[in-house]
Amino acid sequence: MNHLPQAWGRPRDDIYGAYNHAHLAPSHPTTHTQSPIVTGTSVIALKFRGGVVIAADNLASYGSLALHRREAAEKFNDKAVLGFGGDVSDMQYLDRYLNALAIRENYSSGSGAGEKASSTSTDASEEERAESLDNEGAGTGMAANNLHKYLQKLLYRRRSDFNPLWNHILIAGLSSPPPNAPDASPQPFLKSVDLLGTAFGAPSLATGFGAHLAQPILRRVVPDEEAVKKIDEATAVEAIRECMKVLWYRDARSLDRYSLAVVTKEGVRLSEDERVEGQSWEFAEGIRGYGTQVV
Amino acid sequence: MTSIGTGYDLSNSVFSPDGRNFQVEYAMKAVENGGTAIGIRCKDGVVLALEKLVTSKLLKPGANKRISTVDRNMGVVSAGLTPDGRHFVSRARDEAAQWRSLYKAPIPTAALANRMGSYVQAYTLYSSVRPFGVTAIIGGWDSEVEVPVDGQVGAGPAVGAGGKKEGEKHGGPYLYMIEPSGLYWGYYGAATGKGRQAAKSELEKLDLAAGNLTLEEGVKEAARIIYVAHEDSKDKEFELEMTWVSSLSGPTKGRHEEVPQKLREEAERLAKKSLEGDDDEDDKPEGEKMEE
């Protein structure tokens, strides 16, 4: 033993050579997501009198490779549905995160919860019942506008940390009444938030390719908030289906299977196995090359 | 107690020569003074009930709930020191959340009981802490269907996930009771707190092992048993707090919730009637006052 305590118990340099510390400190700075990996394409949504309809296709792409089917829309509670575009792993992270949030929200919504659940029908299918173990009736205190604000702050924080969640999310549902009119009936709510935390709302919204292809069609249906009050659920759903067809025709990263959800005061109807119906590829007949070619 | 003055009761983590941990035994004394708490495992769910002693007329009736939800499908009721009970629930929620983030599925009731048992037991080992002054009853319904996996679309893959066998039964009602020592067992019916002796003998009469009692009958029995257990301390006012958790096809759809007001009031009416004997139903006004 020598008089250098820091050397006690360590391999002796004269026998084993000096210890190489190089691998202890990382030689490069901490890195975060620089690009999305497995992605989902457009999400589109439309407000109508008394509710919102939202849709997104079920494809997860790996670059130009159609990788697998994905969950595209998620029910948060009876008042809010989320539609995800962008990175699928970040979407699944948010899914777990919001699930934990919904559970925490539900701890405190004690009284009166009993009446609500027992009044709902019990003859649901096996899957529906499995689903009900998840989010249904959870966090009934949190309406779509509350959820949107929460996500906006979350995504803005993550971009400020240079560690973004690579998603563009649409939040559709019903808003909670404003504090100065607590008895007002819930209004249709539709807003989006992206990976930078930018948030905005409109009568119709579309992310990704849908912003180019679907949004112009949707804006003809509901140019402004006044128009929202004039169209009914059936018209809105039909417009969304038409847009999903256009996206299937022209977006190379799309699929003809999609999820569609309608939120009204009756609750959320989410179907994850919709198909693009009535396809006609006749328009493709005359197209040669890039479309300008004639022979 | 003979042990007093011997010095073996002063520190946690010290045994007496005859192999007892007095701090744990004192903790159980604290439990014995608390309002009666019971749990009944019925064939299609679990009922939890609590005799919540009203310590002040200035407390709002029906507020300050003492039975808590953990995850979505489990409830915890405890007798003893209320703040210790709250900490117990807080830890149970953390355990359930941690399980979910690892496995993306709700924690089975048995696993939660195991983890909480270990946690409570750890508080009997160190001189720097004291044991929990509560005995907690955990009641839950473990889902009988498979939980969807991440990214699952529709019904998901037809085979594979979870490796469950066709036709095998899964899930069901579970009931556990954890004592200050960390000891826990699974029960058909569990009781703790001041009126536990009376409650236990009532629970034994129900023949719960046969598995015939329905959830609604369980609610009524639970209310009656709390009223029976209260007989010995009749001078004190109390509120009856009841929660339940049923199967996915039952009234709570697999979630732990408060028993609906109408059903609870009906159960209380029947409980009071059975205590009165069959002579009259006339003391309703008094009952109403008690309930407030």
Add this chain to the structure above:
Amino acid sequence: MAAIFTGAPPNSGPGYSFTQTPAPTSASEPRQHAFYPYTDNGGSTLGISSSTFTILAGDTRSTSGYNINTRYAPKLFHIDSADPSSRLVLSVVGFAADGEALAERLDTVVKMYRYQHGKTISVGAAAQRLSHVLYGKRFFPYYVHAILGGLDEEGKGALYSYDPVGSYEREQCRAAGAAASLIMPFLDNQVNYKNQYMAGSGVGHELQQRDPRPLERKEVEELVRDAFTSAVERHIEVGDGLQMMVITKEGVEEVYRELKKD
């Protein structure tokens, strides 16, 4: 300021104010796809103060490149609107997420001042506080051009304009955002009478500038409307709606008018 980030976009992209990500300069290079934490949401704001009031205005279009995100996204925020004596309005233009975050920060700061001091903050104090809030993020700035409007202790209109890192100045009028370069010269001429001379005062150095005078509310509202209808014609990122907030001693009045949606 953009040079703070090594991933700063080159100026060769399409005609946005600044592009989303660095684009490859030639096809042979591998495509770099780094995360860039800013974007430009377009739009324009302006503020004019006079002897008894201040008017702030902004269009309500929000853009991403050539896309219109929405036709109604307010750029004006009434600060601490819960306080009936609040006369503060903040306008932000640039990166909308930063703008909203800044407005919420200032709202909190102003509320905290009221709770701690038991009185409403003066516009001068709020203005300096806002400067500190911006400078506090000097090395990761709020990518916005902010204008703060209110009434000073004498009841006169007060207007402060800021750069993204907190440099600020009290002014009579200021235009900011995408069409700032279109609107500002117009305001110079119409509010401060720049390049307007007294008839018959002489030639060359003899020319006397026309003296600016406090403008009437009606005049200012007309100026604002003219400024925006003109900007809409010449800038693609401006349009859809005009949100105006008129700050007087009576309170903060909000006015909304349509703009062209093309």
